[in-house]
Amino acid sequence: MRGAAAGEGWPLDDRGAAYGDGLFETVLVRDGRPRLWDEHLARLARGCHVLGLPLPAEHRLAAPLAEAPSGLAVLKLMLTRGSGGRGYRAPATPAPRLRWQLAPFTPDVARWQEGVRVRHCALRLGIQPRLAGLKHLNRLENVLARAEWDDDEVAEGLLCDSDGRLVEATAMNLFWRRAGALETPRMDRCGVAGTLREALIERLEVREVDILPEALEAAEAVWLGNSVQGVWPVTRLDDAAGRPLLRWRLSASHRAFQAEAHRLLGYPLPDLN
């Protein structure tokens, strides 16, 4: 794991550390070249607009790529409002602070291939349209949701909002095929609009829908995906107590969607079994 400038952390009064007043991106990098870079920049720009931060110049955001190892790595970019202001009141002219970490990465090929078991989380996401879709630094809900299970057989947890609508998994977006159409939850009230999700919506005409979790009963195939891990077919869904609710058999339909996503990330296509 390397960080910029080597060993440099956050000052005690950084507003990112104090209030989560900032944004981050985790970018898949292969041989120093980022994947879905435009989508990452676009989301960071949206976040900067909402938080009232100046977007750093692209050459600054891309500079850490020069330090990337060969092969696969994950670049984490963190941008905070920096120091200053009075309490929650932001400084009139923020001096944002940009930090990064680079770590080698190995995707979980078994999850690509065999699919994963997931469960519902009991925690409901609070509804906050002002922050919806952004990858901001206020992630306690995700941390609490991830703490709901400890069984390594369970790969992810599904989250609903406080009105009971399906939103996402703790660190991945959710997709399914129903009556032949690809769908994913809308991301306008809470949740993180993943960059892989953005790219797939555009390329595969994925419909963004407002939906309760029961709708998954009618799904022919279900996937989780993000821009680092790629796409995992979901083969089993448990309830929040760990009891099995639904199962799906891996199919060619699973593989076709995965193939599209993996093309975008430069990942291999899983075997059709």
Add this chain to the structure above:
Amino acid sequence: MRGAAAGEGWPLDDRGAAYGDGLFETVLVRDGRPRLWDEHLARLARGCHVLGLPLPAEHRLAAPLAEAPSGLAVLKLMLTRGSGGRGYRAPATPAPRLRWQLAPFTPDVARWQEGVRVRHCALRLGIQPRLAGLKHLNRLENVLARAEWDDDEVAEGLLCDSDGRLVEATAMNLFWRRAGALETPRMDRCGVAGTLREALIERLEVREVDILPEALEAAEAVWLGNSVQGVWPVTRLDDAAGRPLLRWRLSASHRAFQAEAHRLLGYPLPDLN
């Protein structure tokens, strides 16, 4: 401003900086002695319980007090889950990180004396019962709400939750007297349960109520308060566009409530005018 250990900030991978995975307290200190210390410890303990963090020993939390200047100061204690874990997943055995800042403090006597103008914020707080009442490090909503106005004549902004119920101000709790009874919004869905609020509820039989902002029309007196600033009478409430909605004349009733709060903080009693 002094911080522990001098100059020491946060490592790049601290989970407080990464996810807001932690808690804080801001404690009024007079001549090295904290006010409402038991209430601060109790809230920190509640937060640690919810986040699954071990509560640091009291002598560690109190150690910075030895560095306090004479006179008034504010001690900010910050406790994070430390480093480690995998993404949102917390380490099985967290090694929490405790940091502090001490700064001299001067309360705003004019606001005690003359009262303040406040306004409604347009932002609605997301409903998250799991985190309600805690002073955790996910404070982007407060930052965005505080950014809604820039007029120094406006001292605070009132916040409702996404169901429209009155909750708090951006950095203070809200109290009012209606039909002779003292009331404050319930804090079980969102918001920060201030330590001064806790102490006043106990001592003055303040009722915690579920209420819409229109209820303030029937209020005979309204106050904002926290454990650092003391209590400000509210003399004018504007809407989210800055247009005047309601006004209150300072009265002996205002002063009686202020006097109780200020006794708890060791602050002088404002003149009765």
